Amino acid sequence: MGGDSAPRETVKGALAAAREYDLEIAIVGDPEAIESELTRAGGAPKNLSVVPASDAIAMDEKSVVQAVQRRRDASINVAMALLKQGQAQAVVSAGHTGAIMASAYFRLGRIPGIERPALGTLLPFNEGKVFLLDVGANPDCKPAYLVQFAHMGAAYMEKVVGIANPRVGLLNLGTEDNKGSELVQEAYPRLRDSSLNFVGNVEGVEVHKGVADVVVTDGFTGNIGLKVGEGIADYILEQVRSVIKSSPLFIAASLLLKPALKRALKRLQYDEYGGAQLIGVNGVVVIAHGRSDANAIKNAIRIAHMASESDLLTAIAESAAPSPRLAGAALP
């Protein structure tokens, strides 16, 4: 029920995933609204079912945490309950980020040793091979949280994306190790002395170059960096479109270029990379962008499936257990 274009695009995305992948999909929400969209789309295949939920948290909900705590029949809570009970292996939602996080914390709990779950996202650079976290779950962080984020991000890139020994970088103002805020100055030596493949500081302008597979930062900075970047990408496309429209010759030339531009821009679409991953909770939870269309939902389902089939949760739990981490640092 969540997202700017729900339930239509959500249902279409779920249908596309059910047809394309070998998965069982349950759509959780208002059964009438969902059935009506399914009928419009030509009916549901056998591997797609509807789980009714009589309530839903709105995108502009006030006091989200309270709403999630009190309204048990909200669709996000019903979906998390399926995951908790083992009837589902992953939850995907394009709803209110705060509501999804709250529902996951309450229903699933944290992985032992992880103080703060984080939101991570694959960036649309280098074919989606840069993972940035935290992008908004924790506006205020301690150095220890950044180290935990780093371990979780490395586990994600290794287990879900399949990059061996992923390089971890710390987002910072400069590359020298004495740069930046107190937070990053304190996190730096801890990362350096950890068992991680730590490659040092990464500047904002270097993130897209793939100098690190995992880029770690606090949730405030990560959110601003991600969103400013998204805004700038939108702005560039708007500018190019508006100038092209100013002349028939430009319009004609741009038609010839369309396939090229489409291919270039596809590489830049956040939609292709499955939304944000809430990691550190006891279950696979993927948060699709609020403005997700069917394709974005389908991709979010695909990546949630990949995560649920992987050893991600075990790997995070192992990285968070104090003894192997300390021992790891001393291994050859």
Place this chain on the structure above:
Amino acid sequence: MGGDSAPRETVKGALAAAREYDLEIAIVGDPEAIESELTRAGGAPKNLSVVPASDAIAMDEKSVVQAVQRRRDASINVAMALLKQGQAQAVVSAGHTGAIMASAYFRLGRIPGIERPALGTLLPFNEGKVFLLDVGANPDCKPAYLVQFAHMGAAYMEKVVGIANPRVGLLNLGTEDNKGSELVQEAYPRLRDSSLNFVGNVEGVEVHKGVADVVVTDGFTGNIGLKVGEGIADYILEQVRSVIKSSPLFIAASLLLKPALKRALKRLQYDEYGGAQLIGVNGVVVIAHGRSDANAIKNAIRIAHMASESDLLTAIAESAAPSPRLAGAALP
């Protein structure tokens, strides 16, 4: 002497500014190197002179603060001394940002009431009418600093860019007033209760939309947001270029589109908007991008001139004096 392409591009930019604007320009640095570039460029007009400096702080200097304190004949120190003595009205440099800031702090001092000078920059949106600060001078901030940044930014937009009663926004994760880090949650009511035209929180994805004329943030977040955005803009251009090159048809079409793309991209160039302003020190100091070409240097000189002709420093001093600010809040 500072910048990736110094002294050639610096000298060419200074020459272009001397020819185009009604200004006296002094180029400070190694006289032989400068004279040789001037000769190569066809000689200096009467309003351009050379002030010798026997030393220079390198771009990769270690212990910059110490270097600036000890090496009095470094070109940045000689330039700041001209400003301090009233022989110059502004300093422009494309050198090491830390060195320029340190030299300005030591030579010029702060404007009374300003605890921390900040780096501000006009963003390449809405024809350069969005001013973001701090973009890197203060990685750790207190709420009071953000309020001072807001006043300085508003003074800049009003006095230098000519926007009456500029709208001030606080960069944040969401638009609700209880969002974000402790820092912004504490800064929010102070900004709301100030004499500023405060328009509330601005999300990362909204910055480019011109919802505020001044966007305030701490120097860590501001730097990351600015640099991630710069990286993404570069990346998009690279992607488009590489796809276009993949086919002769695309190359032909792109030649037709070149003027359109050039016009669109010009609006996105940071170079057009004169680099970063160091505000809060007792003098006009403009820091051009390290990779500045002659055009960027010329624009930095132009905006430094505009700032020095304006009442910027007085306006900042007035905004920082406690009584007018408090009284201002009570005015109709």
